[in-house]
Amino acid sequence: LSCCEEQGSPACSKAPQVGRVRVQLEMQALWQQFDQLGTEMIVTKAGRRMFPTFQVGISGMDPSAEYVLLMDFIPVDDKRYRYAFRSSSWLVAGRADISAPGRMHFHPDSPGRGAQWMKQTVSFDALKLTNNLLDDNGHMILNSMHRYQPRFHVIYVDPAPNSHLHAQRNFCSFSFPETQFIAVTAYQNHRITQLKIASNPFAKGTQGFYLWWI
Amino acid sequence: LSCCEEQGSPACSKAPQVGRVRVQLEMQALWQQFDQLGTEMIVTKAGRRMFPTFQVGISGMDPSAEYVLLMDFIPVDDKRYRYAFRSSSWLVAGRADISAPGRMHFHPDSPGRGAQWMKQTVSFDALKLTNNLLDDNGHMILNSMHRYQPRFHVIYVDPAPNSHLHAQRNFCSFSFPETQFIAVTAYQNHRITQLKIASNPFAKGTQGFYLWWI
DNA sequence: GTCTTCACACCTAGGTGTTAAGCT
DNA sequence: AGCTTAACACCTAGGTGTGAAGAC
Numbered sequence: 001l002s003c004c005e006e007q008g009s010p011a012c013s014k015a016p017q018v019g020r021v022r023v024q025l026e027m028q029a030l031w032q033q034f035d036q037l038g039t040e041m042i043v044t045k046a047g048r049r050m051f052p053t054f055q056v057g058i059s060g061m062d063p064s065a066e067y068v069l070l071m072d073f074i075p076v077d078d079k080r081y082r083y084a085f086r087s088s089s090w091l092v093a094g095r096a097d098i099s100a101p102g103r104m105h106f107h108p109d110s111p112g113r114g115a116q117w118m119k120q121t122v123s124f125d126a127l128k129l130t131n132n133l134l135d136d137n138g139h140m141i142l143n144s145m146h147r148y149q150p151r152f153h154v155i156y157v158d159p160a161p162n163s164h165l166h167a168q169r170n171f172c173s174f175s176f177p178e179t180q181f182i183a184v185t186a187y188q189n190h191r192i193t194q195l196k197i198a199s200n201p202f203a204k205g206t207q208g209f210y211l212w213w214i
Numbered sequence: 215l216s217c218c219e220e221q222g223s224p225a226c227s228k229a230p231q232v233g234r235v236r237v238q239l240e241m242q243a244l245w246q247q248f249d250q251l252g253t254e255m256i257v258t259k260a261g262r263r264m265f266p267t268f269q270v271g272i273s274g275m276d277p278s279a280e281y282v283l284l285m286d287f288i289p290v291d292d293k294r295y296r297y298a299f300r301s302s303s304w305l306v307a308g309r310a311d312i313s314a315p316g317r318m319h320f321h322p323d324s325p326g327r328g329a330q331w332m333k334q335t336v337s338f339d340a341l342k343l344t345n346n347l348l349d350d351n352g353h354m355i356l357n358s359m360h361r362y363q364p365r366f367h368v369i370y371v372d373p374a375p376n377s378h379l380h381a382q383r384n385f386c387s388f389s390f391p392e393t394q395f396i397a398v399t400a401y402q403n404h405r406i407t408q409l410k411i412a413s414n415p416f417a418k419g420t421q422g423f424y425l426w427w428i
Numbered sequence: 429g430t431c432t433t434c435a436c437a438c439c440t441a442g443g444t445g446t447t448a449a450g451c452t
Numbered sequence: 453a454g455c456t457t458a459a460c461a462c463c464t465a466g467g468t469g470t471g472a473a474g475a476c
Contacts, residue, residue, distance in 0.1 A: 205462030419438030
């Protein structure tokens with residue numbers, strides 16, 4: 001159960017509509033299973049979903065207030081990685097490539113009332129990852145072989161006039177370390193491939209093949 | 215291009231947010247093609263989509279005002295029908311059966327701002343028809359072998375206090391005669407079946423069979 | 429007889445990893 | 453070598469009418 005991350009601001013400077021919001025990562029056990037192996041997420045030119053899907057349960061919102069929910073991805077470090085098959089581990093392979101300006105993914109149900117968001121799990125299953133710098137579909141642009149941390153943001157839609165003057169007060173951010181991943185164009189770690197096949201229904205097609213090897 | 219139907223009220227008693235709303239039926243040519251043959255819509259216990267889908271283009275809304283959009287179905291008459299295969303025509307087969315209280319189907323994007331609704335075609339493709347009087351999925355309950363007229367309603371969400379006192383002023387209704395249909399559990403008119411197969415992509419499975427007969 | 433139900437084959441639509449070929 | 457691309461087979465998920473069987 002994650003609280004709002006105060007970003008170096010003095011005391012509690014958040015509006016009550018966001019200051020009490022609590023967020024729980026769903027499918028946490030699965031995320032941890034992947035994290036232990038070193039999560040990889042496929043990026044393609046056309047855009048690829050994440051698996052596991054980023055899903056959260058939310059509490060503490062003002063039921064009648066309006067909120068916008070969104071995600072973004074920040075580089076974890078300034079490094080480029082490569083996978084060493086011999087040692088089955090990731091190695092630093094130099095400094096990070098230049099990155100496209102970070103995009104934001106608004107949850108398609110935004111804006112919505114607190115009651116609606118808290119009613120059931122909020123799922124970002126429409127979000128797609130791409131390595132196409134010229135992407136025109138609103139997908140999240142990431143560099144392959146770089147490490148990322150997904151972030152989740154809650155913005156309170158303040159009806160007050162000049163509310164933009166209090167933008168700081170009206171949003172808060174959450175990030176879960178177990179959702180970190182390295183973007184790849186093809187899986188590197190075979191155990192990641194196996195765990196994806198075992199846990200993603202859509203990857204059931206080739207499941208039979210691996211059952212002999214596990 | 216249909217205007218708001220004044221329901222026997224004196225002069226223009228509608229709020230400006232709804233009084234200027236204009237609605238255009240999409241796929242009108244297809245609806246007319248079906249209507250000419252006598253449209254039939256399948257009802258099942260589990261719920262069946264309509265085809266053609268009820269879709270409208272909307273103009274004249276206040277872009278920043280909030281609206282709720284919904285549909286319902288009203289019996290066209292107090293009759294029950296049967297199909298005479300010999301004459302390929304519908305005959306009256308007595309008085310209507312007792313009907314379940316009419317349900318409403320809210321468009322899932324409700325409530326939404328005028329700008330959002332007018333941006334693109336509003337489609338009711340999630341709406342399903344059922345003949346199950348005990349339906350628990352929010353589908354529209356209809357009597358098989360009865361004739362219905364779909365209706366479309368626009369409700370302005372008035373932020374004023376006590377706005378419920380002006381409920382009359384804040385909504386308006388639209389109906390398109392070419393969308394009338396008879397609910398059936400199995401198609402009666404073979405030409406309706408053929409037109410459904412020819413025009414609905416999901417019915418492509420058996421298309422080859424009929425190509426020899428047309 | 430007339431109407432309804434259900435399993436089914438056949439689609440649409442789109443999410444998977446695989447694999448071979450292509451790029452640098 | 454290392455990484456990327458694109459076609460592909462194989463799934464999930466669900467919308468069609470069919471035709472035989474069932475209900476009244």
